[in-house]
Amino acid sequence: MSRTGPTESAGPRTPLHRRLLQGRGLTMAAAAAALALWALAASLSSPFFFPSPLAVGKALIDLTASGVLPQAVAVSYFRILSGWAVGCMVAIPLALVAGRVAIVRRLVEPFFNFFRFVPPIAFLGVAILWFGIGEGSKVAIIIYTSLFTVFMNTMAGAASVDESPSRAALCLGATRRQVLWRVVLPATVPAILVGMRIGMGFSFMSVVAAEMIAANEGVGFLIYNARLFLKTANAFAGILTLGAMGLLADWAFRRLARKLFPRHALPF
16 A cells, blocks of 8 residues: 555656656757757868858857847847737727628728738838837837737637637627627637737837837847947847847746736647
8 A cells, every 4th residue: 555655646656757858958959959050060161151150159159248238139129028018909909890890890891801901011111201210100000010910810729719609698688898808809819819829929020120220229239239330240140139139028928927827828
C-alpha cells in the first residue's frame, strides 16, 4: 500500500514534466541551430554587410548601457499599445453591431473593404498634416492599422454565431441588447481575440515604418539611423529588439486572455 500511493501520485506528473522538457529542449535546439547558421553565414561575409552574433550582442549591450535602447523600446511600446488599444475599442463595438444588423453591415462594409487595402504608410503624410510631427500622427497610423483587422474578424465572428440561442433568449423575454451582450458577445470572443492578436502584429509593422519616416526616437528610428551611419550591428540589434518586444507583448496578451476568458483560451 505504501508503494502504491507514491506511484499513483507521481504517475500523472511524469508525462507532463517530460513534455515540458521536450518542448524546451526543442526550442533551445532550434535557437542553437539558428545561431550556428548565423555565425557561419557571418564568417563567410563581411561584417559590414552581415555582422556576427557576437558583434550584434556587443551592440545590444552598448545600446542598453547608454540608455538609447531602453528609451527607444519605451517610446515604441507606448505608440504601439496605445494605438492598438484605441483601435480595438473602436472596432469591436461597431463590428458586433455590424455583424448582427444587416443594414449596418451593408452601410459600413464597403468603406472598410475599401480602406483596408490602402497601406497605412500612405496616410502618414496626411496624419502629420492633421496631428503634427509628434506622437499623434504615429498613434493615428497604428489605430488605422489595427482597426480594420479587429473589425473584420469580430464582424465575421458575430455574423456566424448560431441563431438558436439568440431566438431562445428572445422567446424567454430578453431584449436585443441583452441578447447582444449575453449571447452574441461571449460566442464572438474567440474571433475577437484572434483579431486583436493579429492587429497587434500589424501595429508593430506600422510603427517601424512610421518611425523610419517621421520620428526622431523609437526602435524604427534606431534601425533607420544605424543604416544612415553604416552601423549594421546596431540595425540588427534593433531588429532583434523588435522581435523580442513582439514576443513579450504576445505572451502577455495570451496570458491575460487565458485569465479573463478561460473557456476561450488561444490554442497557440
